[in-house]
Amino acid sequence: MKRALAFLSLVVIFAALLMALSPEYGIKFGLGGEDWKKYRYTDDYYIKHGVEEVGGMNIVTDIVFDYRGYDTLGEATVLFTAIAGAVALLRPWRREKHE
Amino acid sequence: MTWLPFIIIIPLFGAFSMPIVSLLKGKAKEIWATIISLATLIVGIEVFREVWTGGTIVYALGSETPFGKANFPIRIVWEVDKFGAIMVLIITFVSFLAILYSIEYMKHDTGLEKYYTLILILELGMLGIAITGDIFNFYVFLEIMSIASYALVAFRNDTWEGIEAGIKYMFVGSLASSFVLLGIALLYGQYGTLTIGYLALKMSQNPTIVAKVALALFLGGLLFKSGAAPVHMWLADAHPAAPSSISAMLSGLVIKIGGIYAIARVVFSMFLPAVNLATVGWIVIIFACITLIVGNAMAVVQEDMKRLLAYSSVGQIGYILLGLGIGMVAYGSRVGEIALAGAIYHTVNHAIMKALLFLVAGAVLHELGTRNLNELSGLARTMPKTTFAFLIGAAAIVGMPPLNGFASKWLIYESSALFNPIIGAIAIIGTAFCTAAYIRVLFTFFGRPSEKVMKAKDPGIAMLLPMMILVIAIIGMGLFPWQISDKFMIPAARTLWDIANYVASLMGGG
Numbered sequence A: 001m002k003r004a005l006a007f008l009s010l011v012v013i014f015a016a017l018l019m020a021l022s023p024e025y026g027i028k029f030g031l032g033g034e035d036w037k038k039y040r041y042t043d044d045y046y047i048k049h050g051v052e053e054v055g056g057m058n059i060v061t062d063i064v065f066d067y068r069g070y071d072t073l074g075e076a077t078v079l080f081t082a083i084a085g086a087v088a089l090l091r092p093w094r095r096e097k098h099e
Numbered sequence B: 001m002t003w004l005p006f007i008i009i010i011p012l013f014g015a016f017s018m019p020i021v022s023l024l025k026g027k028a029k030e031i032w033a034t035i036i037s038l039a040t041l042i043v044g045i046e047v048f049r050e051v052w053t054g055g056t057i058v059y060a061l062g063s064e065t066p067f068g069k070a071n072f073p074i075r076i077v078w079e080v081d082k083f084g085a086i087m088v089l090i091i092t093f094v095s096f097l098a099i100l101y102s103i104e105y106m107k108h109d110t111g112l113e114k115y116y117t118l119i120l121i122l123e124l125g126m127l128g129i130a131i132t133g134d135i136f137n138f139y140v141f142l143e144i145m146s147i148a149s150y151a152l153v154a155f156r157n158d159t160w161e162g163i164e165a166g167i168k169y170m171f172v173g174s175l176a177s178s179f180v181l182l183g184i185a186l187l188y189g190q191y192g193t194l195t196i197g198y199l200a201l202k203m204s205q206n207p208t209i210v211a212k213v214a215l216a217l218f219l220g221g222l223l224f225k226s227g228a229a230p231v232h233m234w235l236a237d238a239h240p241a242a243p244s245s246i247s248a249m250l251s252g253l254v255i256k257i258g259g260i261y262a263i264a265r266v267v268f269s270m271f272l273p274a275v276n277l278a279t280v281g282w283i284v285i286i287f288a289c290i291t292l293i294v295g296n297a298m299a300v301v302q303e304d305m306k307r308l309l310a311y312s313s314v315g316q317i318g319y320i321l322l323g324l325g326i327g328m329v330a331y332g333s334r335v336g337e338i339a340l341a342g343a344i345y346h347t348v349n350h351a352i353m354k355a356l357l358f359l360v361a362g363a364v365l366h367e368l369g370t371r372n373l374n375e376l377s378g379l380a381r382t383m384p385k386t387t388f389a390f391l392i393g394a395a396a397i398v399g400m401p402p403l404n405g406f407a408s409k410w411l412i413y414e415s416s417a418l419f420n421p422i423i424g425a426i427a428i429i430g431t432a433f434c435t436a437a438y439i440r441v442l443f444t445f446f447g448r449p450s451e452k453v454m455k456a457k458d459p460g461i462a463m464l465l466p467m468m469i470l471v472i473a474i475i476g477m478g479l480f481p482w483q484i485s486d487k488f489m490i491p492a493a494r495t496l497w498d499i500a501n502y503v504a505s506l507m508g509g510g
Helices: A002-020 A034-039 A041-054 A059-067 A069-089 B006-021 B028-054 B082-105 B112-131 B135-153 B160-191 B196-205 B209-226 B233-241 B244-271 B277-300 B305-329 B334-368 B384-398 B404-419 B421-445 B461-479 B481-497 B499-507
Strands: B057-060 B077-080
Touching: A002 B209, A034 A041, A034 B160, A041 A059, A059 A069, A069 B006, A069 B112, A069 B135, B006 B028, B006 B112, B028 B057, B028 B082, B028 B112, B077 B082, B077 B112, B077 B196, B077 B499, B082 B112, B082 B244, B082 B334, B082 B461, B082 B481, B112 B135, B112 B244, B135 B160, B135 B196, B135 B233, B135 B244, B160 B196, B160 B209, B160 B233, B196 B244, B196 B499, B209 B244, B209 B277, B233 B244, B233 B305, B244 B277, B244 B305, B244 B334, B244 B481, B244 B499, B277 B305, B277 B421, B305 B334, B305 B404, B305 B421, B334 B384, B334 B404, B334 B461, B334 B481, B384 B404, B384 B421, B384 B461, B404 B421, B404 B461, B404 B481, B461 B481, B481 B499
Parallel strands: none
Antiparallel strands: B057 B077
């Protein structure tokens, strides 16, 4: 019963996502021309002004280390946390003193 | 010149320098963590004061304004309004007390340098969520907070329940986070920006079905993080299994920031123009009513002290969600304002009193080594100070008039009764269960001392001090309930509603 409901709700979520991703109702794919300016204005800005504002020729690194550098700092923290967590959980068990 | 960046810089510096500092032997890591969290508390107080005197702070990272040469934000922004400032203050306060408490509580454990690193990162993640104005950045800090809390729940890796709870929390928690990420991806595909305020602007011009699907995914993921009823099972396992200082932070802060604050921020500051607020509000109210009854009713039947407190947290999240839901349905009316102010007030109050109760449970566990309530009878005889702290915490959470829990619960009762009497009745039934659960514990504590309890004594100063500070906070806030609600909670509720101002302060330049 529970499992059937879970599958049913997965199907509903999947259908809703398909609808949101269909160009008729929702997100369009392969944007070009007018649509590029309308939906990807931020990307357009990065491409046009990235070189003069940041100075790097690689737009992805311009974005990841300058425009959105704070997110990269956060990602580095995620990695650090994951390592600290893994090391903390894989440490040897504590021993009783009176053994 | 604003103090705001230091709220991230200081804990980040503390966490990343902890492996080096812990090369010094002795108590260096404990002292370092305490200093860092105290400094964060001072900055938190200063940020709170700044927002309260100067209004919403908008801070662009890497430039004077978030705009560059465009007329839309291209950089990450922080936007701290009054609600965010309240959350910053309560996070830094409770985290400082939890770290202070850990000095004595965790001294029998190994791997403490990782423990203090992770607890500082947990604080950092929550602060990042509270101040951010960028939806992808919100996700990054949600992940920082979640990963640190997975590791801390399973920190005692020699106990079976720690590992079990950690695995359970991690599997379902990552699924919930991925829902949030999927929602962000959909929004970016449709609207082409990641700034919360600008997304709201774009959505008001062009509300689409994508926005509704994204909101559903957000709500699903964030209700999980807050421990609402059908998905609260991780919470009832994670809180008892974690070290008590971590339970205090998880129950007092993580479920509020990752759940309640995030839902409020996403719904009010982002989706308000694009969706019908009444529909969203009723969905939240339905979950709130289920959560209220399930959480409080399950608390009554527990034998394990920390599991009882965990279920009680679920029940209290129900009250907060109820206030939030009424605040959405009754948008713009007096009733909704009271409900939302009550929800914010109860968030703060519950963080303080649940932190206190978990610290007390930790002290009992530390002294006696058992959490089974049947073995704890007569604790008042041998641990009077701890029992007194529990008495205050329990009376506050039930909502006894001289303490702080009364005013916040009263605001929620009043608004729910005015809004819909049936919902008011459900809230009262929840409180009846809650009262029954805590009175049962108190009867045990004041009963005839059992043999096991006779050799117990109160914990040392490093554990008692945080508990006493929280007791003073509860009593002190209880003396001025309506002043606090009029001066802080109602203005915070109004700024949360005021999306025009949220967008205007972003677009007006920081």
